Structures are given as structure tokens and as C-alpha cells.
Amino acid sequence: MPRYGIAIDTTKCIGCQACRVACQNQNNLPVTEEFNRIVERERGTYPAFGKEFVPLQCNHCENAPCQRVCPTGATYTTEEGVVLVNPKTCVGCKYCVQACPYRMRVMDHAKGIVEKCRLCVELVRDGGTPACVSTCPTQVRIFGDLDDPKSEISRFIAEHRAQPLRPDLNTKPKIFYKRS
Amino acid sequence: MQQRGITRRNFLIGSTAGTASLVAASYLNFGAWAAKDHTSGEVKVTPTLCDACGNWCAINVYTRGGRIWKAEGNPLAGNNRGRMCAKGHGFLHEPYNPDRIKSPLKRVGPNKFEPIPWEQAYKEIAEKIKDISAKHGPQSLFWLTHPQANIDLNRRFLTALGSPNLFSHGSTCFMPRNIGWWLTVGSSKPSMDFENARMIVLVGRNPAAGLDLGQLREMAKGRDRGAKIVVIDPRYSEAAAIAHQWIRIRPGTDLAFVLALANVLISEDLYQKEFVEKYTEGFDELSEEVKKYTPEWAETKTDVPKETIVTLARELAVAAPRVVLHRGYHGAMGTQYKNSLQLVRGVGCLCGLLGNFNQLGGMYFSPKPKLGKLDKSAHPSPPRVDGPMVDGSGDPDRYPLVPRGQGMTQAIPELAIKGVLRAGFVYHSNPLRTVPNPARVIEGYRKLELLVGFDYVLSETACLCHYILPESFYLERDDVLHTNQSVKTKQVSVRQPVIKPLYDTKPLVQILVELAKHLDIGDYFNFTLDDWNRALLAPLNVSLEQLKKDGVVDLGGEWKPGEPKFNTPSGKLELASSIMKEHGLPAVPAWEDPLVMPDPKDPHSFRMIHGKQAYHTHTRTCNQPYLMRITSINDSARVWIHPSRAKALGLKDGECMTISSPVGKGRARCRITEGIHPDCIFVPSPYGMYSKHFQYAKKNGGQGGFGYGISYNDFLPTYFDPVLGHIMSNEIVVRVEKTYT
Amino acid sequence: MLESAWGWYIIAYLFLAGAGAGAFISAVACDLLAPDWSKSLARAGSLASGPLVAIGTACLVLDLEAGLWEPWRQIYLVANSSSMITWGVVILSGFIPIAFVYAAALNEITIVGKIAKKYLIYLEIVGAVLAVATAGYTGVLIAVVNGVPFWNTPLMPVLFMASAMSTGLAVAMIGAAIIDISTIRTLSNFALGHVIFLAVEGLVLGLLIFMSLTKSVEAADSAKMLISGALSPYFWILVVIVGLLVPFVMSIVEYHEYGEMPKILVVGADLLVLIGGMSLRAVIIFSGTPPHIV
Numbered sequence A: 001m002p003r004y005g006i007a008i009d010t011t012k013c014i015g016c017q018a019c020r021v022a023c024q025n026q027n028n029l030p031v032t033e034e035f036n037r038i039v040e041r042e043r044g045t046y047p048a049f050g051k052e053f054v055p056l057q058c059n060h061c062e063n064a065p066c067q068r069v070c071p072t073g074a075t076y077t078t079e080e081g082v083v084l085v086n087p088k089t090c091v092g093c094k095y096c097v098q099a100c101p102y103r104m105r106v107m108d109h110a111k112g113i114v115e116k117c118r119l120c121v122e123l124v125r126d127g128g129t130p131a132c133v134s135t136c137p138t139q140v141r142i143f144g145d146l147d148d149p150k151s152e153i154s155r156f157i158a159e160h161r162a163q164p165l166r167p168d169l170n171t172k173p174k175i176f177y178k179r180s
Numbered sequence B: 001m002q003q004r005g006i007t008r009r010n011f012l013i014g015s016t017a018g019t020a021s022l023v024a025a026s027y028l029n030f031g032a033w034a035a036k037d038h039t040s041g042e043v044k045v046t047p048t049l050c051d052a053c054g055n056w057c058a059i060n061v062y063t064r065g066g067r068i069w070k071a072e073g074n075p076l077a078g079n080n081r082g083r084m085c086a087k088g089h090g091f092l093h094e095p096y097n098p099d100r101i102k103s104p105l106k107r108v109g110p111n112k113f114e115p116i117p118w119e120q121a122y123k124e125i126a127e128k129i130k131d132i133s134a135k136h137g138p139q140s141l142f143w144l145t146h147p148q149a150n151i152d153l154n155r156r157f158l159t160a161l162g163s164p165n166l167f168s169h170g171s172t173c174f175m176p177r178n179i180g181w182w183l184t185v186g187s188s189k190p191s192m193d194f195e196n197a198r199m200i201v202l203v204g205r206n207p208a209a210g211l212d213l214g215q216l217r218e219m220a221k222g223r224d225r226g227a228k229i230v231v232i233d234p235r236y237s238e239a240a241a242i243a244h245q246w247i248r249i250r251p252g253t254d255l256a257f258v259l260a261l262a263n264v265l266i267s268e269d270l271y272q273k274e275f276v277e278k279y280t281e282g283f284d285e286l287s288e289e290v291k292k293y294t295p296e297w298a299e300t301k302t303d304v305p306k307e308t309i310v311t312l313a314r315e316l317a318v319a320a321p322r323v324v325l326h327r328g329y330h331g332a333m334g335t336q337y338k339n340s341l342q343l344v345r346g347v348g349c350l351c352g353l354l355g356n357f358n359q360l361g362g363m364y365f366s367p368k369p370k371l372g373k374l375d376k377s378a379h380p381s382p383p384r385v386d387g388p389m390v391d392g393s394g395d396p397d398r399y400p401l402v403p404r405g406q407g408m409t410q411a412i413p414e415l416a417i418k419g420v421l422r423a424g425f426v427y428h429s430n431p432l433r434t435v436p437n438p439a440r441v442i443e444g445y446r447k448l449e450l451l452v453g454f455d456y457v458l459s460e461t462a463c464l465c466h467y468i469l470p471e472s473f474y475l476e477r478d479d480v481l482h483t484n485q486s487v488k489t490k491q492v493s494v495r496q497p498v499i500k501p502l503y504d505t506k507p508l509v510q511i512l513v514e515l516a517k518h519l520d521i522g523d524y525f526n527f528t529l530d531d532w533n534r535a536l537l538a539p540l541n542v543s544l545e546q547l548k549k550d551g552v553v554d555l556g557g558e559w560k561p562g563e564p565k566f567n568t569p570s571g572k573l574e575l576a577s578s579i580m581k582e583h584g585l586p587a588v589p590a591w592e593d594p595l596v597m598p599d600p601k602d603p604h605s606f607r608m609i610h611g612k613q614a615y616h617t618h619t620r621t622c623n624q625p626y627l628m629r630i631t632s633i634n635d636s637a638r639v640w641i642h643p644s645r646a647k648a649l650g651l652k653d654g655e656c657m658t659i660s661s662p663v664g665k666g667r668a669r670c671r672i673t674e675g676i677h678p679d680c681i682f683v684p685s686p687y688g689m690y691s692k693h694f695q696y697a698k699k700n701g702g703q704g705g706f707g708y709g710i711s712y713n714d715f716l717p718t719y720f721d722p723v724l725g726h727i728m729s730n731e732i733v734v735r736v737e738k739t740y741t
Numbered sequence C: 001m002l003e004s005a006w007g008w009y010i011i012a013y014l015f016l017a018g019a020g021a022g023a024f025i026s027a028v029a030c031d032l033l034a035p036d037w038s039k040s041l042a043r044a045g046s047l048a049s050g051p052l053v054a055i056g057t058a059c060l061v062l063d064l065e066a067g068l069w070e071p072w073r074q075i076y077l078v079a080n081s082s083s084m085i086t087w088g089v090v091i092l093s094g095f096i097p098i099a100f101v102y103a104a105a106l107n108e109i110t111i112v113g114k115i116a117k118k119y120l121i122y123l124e125i126v127g128a129v130l131a132v133a134t135a136g137y138t139g140v141l142i143a144v145v146n147g148v149p150f151w152n153t154p155l156m157p158v159l160f161m162a163s164a165m166s167t168g169l170a171v172a173m174i175g176a177a178i179i180d181i182s183t184i185r186t187l188s189n190f191a192l193g194h195v196i197f198l199a200v201e202g203l204v205l206g207l208l209i210f211m212s213l214t215k216s217v218e219a220a221d222s223a224k225m226l227i228s229g230a231l232s233p234y235f236w237i238l239v240v241i242v243g244l245l246v247p248f249v250m251s252i253v254e255y256h257e258y259g260e261m262p263k264i265l266v267v268g269a270d271l272l273v274l275i276g277g278m279s280l281r282a283v284i285i286f287s288g289t290p291p292h293i294v
């Protein structure tokens, strides 16, 4: 079984938001729902001024607080390591929304359940790549198997010592960032 | 199971909760089911071309249960390389926009329309056209178009009516870029080999928001391979975010910067001698001219330290010939400054000095397939119409360098006011919002005796039309095939319907064919779109069927570095332009001051510059809920201003500013950022729609459409650049104050 | 975009469950330790606790969405033993019925009450344990949320427990005053309870704020929001002054004066305690901010 993850190179992100909308279409999300958020950070003053666009999505944590607090077990992890929500058993208590340190869960008030990045499992299982990965004009994201040392993603993470966001929270995310 | 559930529920919540939830359930449930999205049904994929902006990327669109679901870029296509942008994704929802025009409309009062049958529309339009043409001659007719594949149909139609007045949006977009390169290297759009470049320099071009997906893809590749990217921009653009160096230049002074680079390359003897000798014309004149443009001099003009200029020149020399100087588009090298033409010429000359043409990692001319034509014997073409356009384009004594078929779109209202133009067609264009000085534009368009529009929503322009002929939306129609996908190899591509038209709309070609009959020019339109496309394809031995199957067909013929050939009078890269000389214009690039400059002593005085955002197209997308949502959550319609200037005006981030110019006044909230030159404010260009019919986004996700944000056009007077007649969109000094109350 | 996913329903739940459990404990304490002081306080406390916790739980359910529209989904609520909600459901399912039965027993309502009366002491012991669990659990529920560093501390259950005791006692005393105003004099003794609980609550709250300021940026953000930021007016006026200081002083006086003070002041302190208890939970929920992640 592969263990899927994504490596994100923020130094190549132009904040174009293509990934956001591609994701919304792929997952039939309403206008106000997003699995995929780009935050813009400015730093320094001219001439040392700089800017970074940081794409955010569910980190598919190996030690996932959202899953731990979910009373119904609606939040579960597939054997590929993808953290999903079972729409049939979620009651919409929003405990997971509070528990996710990355605030990567969204409440779908129409369906009354919580949703989040699904790592495009449907696509991935038929050998595709996630929508946010394939649409990106500058190839900011690399998708692949973290357990395969020869995979592009593994080599990228090793070469650039890519780190997850807030490793100190000890959630063991599977989304890795190269930020300089 | 259910049984257990119920009993357990009562047990655990107690009757209060039980009844509460049941009561609530009884009605709330409904909402839950009502909001169900139909995510089932058969999936179908159709290759076609996006039209959410002018790039016409090749995309594969998925439908599910007959409704458009999602799309992906076509990996084969040279101009988007399998990528797709937010606009492209967002516009997949547009066919279902409830505010679409659903049938031909006739205006029956101010902003009042009534649906009419196609035949009636044709008849009434034809009568008026004939009448006006008889009274005032065919040159009183015009056609304004979106310069895309369909332009040939537009031209054919207008020519058949006997008028030369085919306009495009060129004078508001790219004119100096096209003419400048054409004068220098004999082609208006040289291509760039980003992938193999050692250095990539962007002068007033931001492909990361003024998107070009293919270019971005290749720039990213080049970057991965170690290319250094340098962005020259008064503003820290999105491209700057992935660049290695941002040079914060004073707006309107790039020409000085470029001339100084030439000065250093020559004075330090760093230019590519062999290339210059073999392939360029007028080196002595150039070196003579640029002597005075020292880095010290340039520093005073550009506000860029002379060291920066010298260093960049040396780096370029080391990287040469594997350097890309972006050919530009609408920014600095486009229709923004009085000196933009000189700037493009200057950049062209740098290419000559760096010897990068037709070199690996440099500039080149994309191979384009030679398309065929309709067989004249079976399909007679209308008699040619010679002579200049009424706005003086192509007139040796007025605007000799402005090509016919482009013209100056801002001249239309002026000529209408003068009574020179009396009737016209506006296809896939919205001059009332995209041309400067709306008050004047509205006045002019109002004067027309007949205005026929082709649009899919009631845009500002459509609202003034006497008749609106709704073209089927791009996801519902066929179009003329084209070769824009050809970048490194020859490619043809075609648009085709993904879904059947949802309403009573027709593809342009069908509308023209039918309307032509009523105008007695039917003989020139005795064909179908397929006939036309087959004729274009004939020389390529590609069948229309195959093209429709794949969307894009690659014909090989990949570009290879080698001897450069230039399609100029001298056959060389013209550092000194013979054509410029002919017209008594400076043969080699020479410094020219911008038309206006902000007053350095007045804290309220700013130059207003503008730019694209990656998730909007011109002003036509800010009523699209998915795209507008991006603006609202990022609060990105705000106007950029430098902290030092904001402080002087007592502005805090997000506070409201009142901006005024001789022609306009408006309010906008500010975004205070170090990422902009203190001399200017930056207005994101997608906003300021004023058609009352744009309400969709407001009802969906909250903001946008009518009355949202400001447009730079509201502050610009009607200008005609002395040489190219373009709008000089950044030659405007505005007064900025903090808004009280 | 990051507004709290929880709102007034949850706040009401945290408050009512706490007050209800507190009332139960007050009742038991009164019945076992000081029956001669005031029968009515024990009766009032027992009568109030069941309904309060039940209504609180109803709020919890009303905050659900799919689980509310399709109530059968609620069976899944006990599916994950590592979730505090699961434990909460179990505790509440145990406590609520016992609270109702206890009320019946103590007040000899219906045949049920008459029978249950025989086992009063067992009801009191088991009920008290579950009541403590209920009150403490409201704190644990948010204390385990690592998505909000400010909440994520063992002080939270202690704070909520203290607040539950004082609000519970307040409910019981108001109830007692309503049932039988004549015992008002002896009632004053219980003001001592307020003095103690409010003191503890104040100390723990101070400690929580202080620790948060030094613990992490995010916890500090939340704390600052309370002491100097957007929520500070509510925090200082409603929680600290109205909810802690004033009732604290009034209770001392009340205890000291031993019923010589105007009757209205007796319940006055209790009303303020309730306002303070509700406000405390509100500001804590609304000040919860997630970790800075980029």
C-alpha cells in the first residue's frame, strides 16, 4: 500500500488560485466552500522586501486530532493514509473543526456535515493526480508515494529537507513544504 | 437498527431534546435534501478551447449527466501545456448564469429589452444598415471585434458591406508592443525560449497575473534549471514572488533603464560582436545615441541605483546569448506610456546587442502552420476595400504605423459624436467598460443610429445596443480553428460544443450567414463553419474529424536554433529602424519623457498604474461567483499604496481613499504595502462593472458585479498617442485623499 | 474565515450542564450535611438539576446539523471511545435520569419517588459522582482540543468545575428562596459556599490567563483578547466584576450579616453569579484562536 502525500514548493507559487477552483469543481463544492486556501505573506522592507504565497490544504495527519475527537468515527484514515469523512455517519458536531490545528475542515451547512480535502482519492485510485496538482501552472505541488524512496516526492523532500507545517504540534502531516 | 437508534435517542437525550430535534428535523431536513448536488450520471469528455480569456487554452471538459462538471488542460497544447487557470475553471459555471441573454433582444427603452425572433432582428438590422449606408456611405459603418480566430469572418462581413473600419481592442492593449517588435525584428510577437535561458528579464510584464500558462510552465522549468529571473516593475508583482530579483522602477521610466543597459553593454564592450556585425543594422547610430544615457543619468530618471543597472548589464552579458527579454504585452511595453514604443524598440535593440535571436535560451519566431483559404470559385470573396480607416489608421498623413483592422477603439465614440460613424457592430467586446473616459464613450455610443451587439450577458455595452444577437457561449459553440497553440511546434486547434446551447443562441458564423442574406451579401457567405474550417485545414492534411477528436493536432516542425532571419526591410535586426526614419521618427531608441509626472512636492499627487489579477479577465469576470469569492476573501480589490505616502495622508491599512482626476472621481479602500513604488498607486484592473444587470455574484457568495471596486478607465482622459494613437493608460496623475465620513 | 465553529448553543450547554450538575451536588451536600439548615435548598437543587442538564444537552443536540435533521445518526455518537463527546454522551445518559429520579425521591413526587426514596443514599452517591463527571467533563471537552492552545490546559476542567459549583449553588439558593422564603435566614450560611467557590474560580482564572500569556503566542493572543482586546469589556465587566468580585463581596456580607440584610440581596448575589458563569463560558469559547501555521 502506498502512503500518499504532497510536497509544496512555495518559492514557485504565484497565488493564481487555479488550484482552489480546480478543487472546488473536482469536488462539486459550492462557491463559499474551499478545501484549498492560498495565504499571502509579505516580509521585510524595500529593498529587502519579499512575498510568499503559501497553499494550504488538509495535511492528512498520521496522528490526526480531528480523527481522535470525532465521536461518531465518521473521520477515518484509509490504508493509503488519506484522512476522510464519512458523509453518512457525520452528525455535524464540529468538534473536529475545532480540533484541527490547521483549520482545514469546512462545515457544509447544506448537507449538515463536515468536509475537507480528500486528496482526490477517486482520481488517484484510477492512477490520476489530484486536481490541484495537475492544474498548477508552475508545478508547485508534487504528489506521490512517501514510502517509495525513489518517487519524485520522496527525492524532493530529501533534497530540500522539506518540512511539514508546525511539526511541533506532533500531528505528523503528510504535506511537506519547501519555503526557501 | 433504526429502531434501536430511536429508543436510544430518547434514552440519552430525554424527551426535551427528542421533541426539539424532531420538530426541527421536520422542516430542516428539507433544506438538506434540497441542496443535494447531482453528482451522478454518465461522464463524457470533450476537447475544446477555453474562452474565459483571450489565450484560448486547449482544455478537456468533463460533463456528468449532461451538465458541465470540470476541466483539465490539454497536455499537448503549446500555449497551456496541460495547465488551466482559475478563470478557466470558474467560467465552467457561467453557462448556468441565470442572467444570460436567452434570445435576440431589441432595446425598447433605456435599459429595457424585449425578446424578438431572429428573423425580425435580421430584417430590422438589415433595413437600418442599408439605409444608413445609402445616406452616409459604407465608411460610416464600423465593426469592433475581439482579435481572435473569428476576426476573419468579421472582416469578410464588413468588407462585404464596403467599410474599412474594422477595430480591435489593440489601442487599449498591445499596440506599441506589436509595432515596436515588427519595426525591429519584422514580427510583432517573437517567442521566448524560457526553458533553456540562463536569465529571464520581465520589463513591465507579469505573466503570473496577466496569465500565459505556457510561458509560466516554461519559466518554472527554466527556473528549476537555474535560470535567474529578474522582474522590473514599480510593483512587487506575482511574477516577482517567484523571481530572484525585483527592481522597483519609477513608473514610466523603463526606457531610461533600458538605454542605460545598452550604454553599459557598449561602453564596457560586453555586447555580442559577431551577432551585431552579421545580423544587425545601425550599430554605430545606436552607440552614438546611447553614449549620453549613462547609469548615473538613468538613476536620476528611474530611481534605480546605478550599481544595479551596471551589475544587471554585466550579468546579461555573461548569460548571453541565453537571455530572454520578455516581449511584453499590456504593461510598460503595451499601451501605457507615451514612450512605450521607444521602450519596445529599446528592448529589441538589447536583444540585438545580446545576440539572443534564434539562439538556444533566447528569442525566436514560432513555426506556424500555413492555413488554406476558401476556394474563390465556389465561394467568391467580397471586393477589397482600400484606403485608410476613418480614424486615420493606415493613413500616410495621420497614423501610418497603425494597422488597418486594429485602429484606435477610443476613436469610435469621438467619431460618432462628430457624425462620421453612424452604425456599428460590437463583437465579444465591451468598450463601454474597457475604454478610457466612460462618460465620453457613453455619449459617443449613444449617438449611433444603430448599434448591434454580440454578447452573452447584458454588459455595459450591450445595455446601449439597439439589438443584441446572443452568440452561443464558448462551451456551446464551434469557432474558426486557429494556430495560437503553435509555440515550439506547429499546432492547430479548434473549439467545439461541450453541451447543446441552453437557450435560443447561435454561433457567430451562423448569425453572419443568416444576416448576410438580408443584406444582399449572401453570396459571400454561402458556406458553413465546417466548410470554412476544412478549407483552412486543407494544406495540412489533417481532417476536421481528427481535429475535433483531439482538440489539438501537433504538426511537428519544431523550432531549432540557428541562423536568425528577420522579416525587416534590411533583413536584419534593425537597431536603427528604416521605417521609423521614413516617417521622420527617431531611427534609434532615444529618451522621451513620459507625458505627465506626479508632483514630488504634493503628498496627494500619484501616478495611477494598474494590472491584471490571475483570477479575473479584464472586467468581465467580476460577476462570476467562484472568481469573485477569491477577491472577497482576499480583500484584493483594494488599491495599493506605499506606507510612507499613506502615512503622510493619515491612511491606515484598509481605510477608504478618495481618488480624483480631471475626468473622474472614485472611492477605494487602500492596501498599504512595501511592494510598490512611492510615486504611484496600483489599481487592480478587473473591477468597476457598472451594468445594473450584474447582480449574480451578489446573490451568490456575497460581493461583486455591479458597483464593486473602481476602474482605472474612470480616471483617464481620452488620449491618442502621437505615433500609434493608443490610450497611454498610465499617463495620468491623480489626487488621493483620505476619505472622511 | 476562522470564526469559531461553535456558538451560543455550545456555550449554553457548557453553562447549563455545569449549573445543573452543581445544583445536584449542592442538593446532596445540603441533604446530607446540613438538612436542618434548609430543606428547601436541597429540594430546589434536586428539582433544578435534571431539567437544566437535559435542556443543556438539548442545546448540544440542536447544535448538530445532519445529526439533528436525521436524528438516527445520533446512535453513532458513542462510536469512538477516544472522543470526549462519546464520553459525554455516556455520562449524560447516566446522570440525567438519575437526577430526575433523585428529584422525585427527595420531593416524594409520584409513586416512583416514593419507591426511590428508599434508595435515596445510593442515588445521592452515584448521582454525585456522575454530577462531578458532568461538570468536569464540560471543561475536559474543550481542554483536549489541541486546535485551540488557549483551551488546551488541565486548568480548564478545574475552572469549569469551580464555576459549575458556584452557579449550581446559585440556582439552588434562588430556588430555595422561591420555595420557602422563611428559611432565608439559615440560607445565608450557604453564602460561605459562594465565598469559597468564587475565590477558587477567581484564582484559577487568574492563573489560566497568566499561564496563557507565557505559554504560546496563540494562547497569549486569546488571553490578550480577554484582558485588553476585543472581548475585554465583557471579560472585565461581566465575568470579573459582575460575576466574581461583586457576588464575592456580597456573599461575605451576606454570611456575616446572617440574614439581617434585605432579602433581595440574598438572591441578588446568586443572579450575578449566574450571569458571570454564562459570560465566562462565552468569552472562553469566542477567544479560542488556532495555532499560527504559516
Ligand SMILES: Nc1nc2c(c(=O)[nH]1)N[C@H]1C(S)=C(S)[C@@H](COP(=O)(O)OP(=O)(O)OC[C@H]3O[C@@H](n4cnc5c(=O)[nH]c(N)nc54)[C@H](O)[C@@H]3O)O[C@H]1N2
Pocket: B051, B145, B146, B169, B172, B173, B174, B330, B427, B428, B429, B430, B431, B433, B434, B435, B454, B455, B456, B457, B459, B471, B472, B473, B474, B611, B612, B617, B618, B619, B620, B685, B686, B687, B711, B712, B713
Ligand atoms: N477596466 C479595464 N479596462 C481594460 C482592461 C482591464 O483589465 N480593465 N484591459 C485592457 C486590455 S489588455 C484589453 S485586451 C481590453 C479587452 O477589452 P475587450 O476587448 O472589451 O474584452 P473584454 O473586456 O474581455 O470584454 C469581452 C466582452 O465579451 C463578452 N463575452 C464573453 N464571452 C463571450 C462570448 O462567448 N461571445 C460573445 N459574443 N461575447 C462574449 C463579455 O461579456 C464582455 O462583455 O481591455 C482593456 N481595458
Ligand SMILES: Nc1nc2c(c(=O)[nH]1)N[C@H]1C(S)=C(S)[C@@H](COP(=O)(O)OP(=O)(O)OC[C@H]3O[C@@H](n4cnc5c(=O)[nH]c(N)nc54)[C@H](O)[C@@H]3O)O[C@H]1N2
Pocket: B053, B054, B087, B173, B174, B203, B204, B205, B206, B207, B209, B210, B211, B212, B232, B233, B234, B235, B237, B249, B250, B251, B252, B253, B254, B328, B329, B330, B331, B332, B334, B336, B609, B610, B611, B612, B613, B614, B615, B616, B617, B618, B730
Ligand atoms: N488573468 C488574466 N490573464 C490575462 C488577461 C486577463 O484579463 N486576466 N488578459 C490577457 C491580455 S489581453 C493581456 S494584454 C495580458 C496583460 O498582461 P501584462 O502585460 O502582464 O498586463 P498588466 O498586468 O496590465 O501589466 C503588467 C505589469 O506592468 C506593471 N507596470 C505598470 N506600469 C509600469 C511601468 O511603468 N514600468 C514597469 N516596468 N512595469 C509597469 C504593472 O505593475 C503590472 O505588474 O494578460 C493576458 N492574460
Ligand code: SF4
Pocket: A012, A013, A014, A015, A016, A017, A018, A019, A020, A038, A053, A055, A135, A136, A137, A138, A139, A140, A141
Ligand atoms: S495553482 Fe499553483 S501557483 Fe497557483 S496558487 Fe495554486 S499552487 Fe500556487
Ligand code: SF4
Pocket: A057, A058, A059, A060, A061, A064, A065, A066, A067, A083, A099, A100, A101, A102, A103, A104, A105, A116, A171
Ligand atoms: S490537517 Fe486537520 S483535518 Fe487534516 S488530518 Fe490534520 S487535523 Fe485532520
Ligand code: SF4
Pocket: A069, A070, A071, A072, A073, A074, A075, A085, A089, A090, A091, A092, A093, A094, A095, A096, A097, A113, A114
Ligand atoms: S463533525 Fe462529523 S466528522 Fe467532525 S467530529 Fe463531528 S461527527 Fe466527526
Ligand code: SF4
Pocket: A022, A023, A024, A026, A027, A035, A036, A057, A116, A117, A118, A119, A120, A130, A131, A132, A133
Ligand atoms: S488534493 Fe484534491 S481535494 Fe485536496 S485540495 Fe487538492 S484538489 Fe482539493
Ligand code: SF4
Pocket: B050, B051, B052, B053, B054, B055, B056, B057, B080, B083, B084, B085, B086, B087, B088, B089, B211, B212, B213
Ligand atoms: S488562461 Fe485561463 S482563462 Fe485564459 S484561456 Fe487559458 S484557461 Fe482559459
Ligand SMILES: [Mo]
Pocket: B172, B173, B174, B330
Ligand atoms: Mo490585452
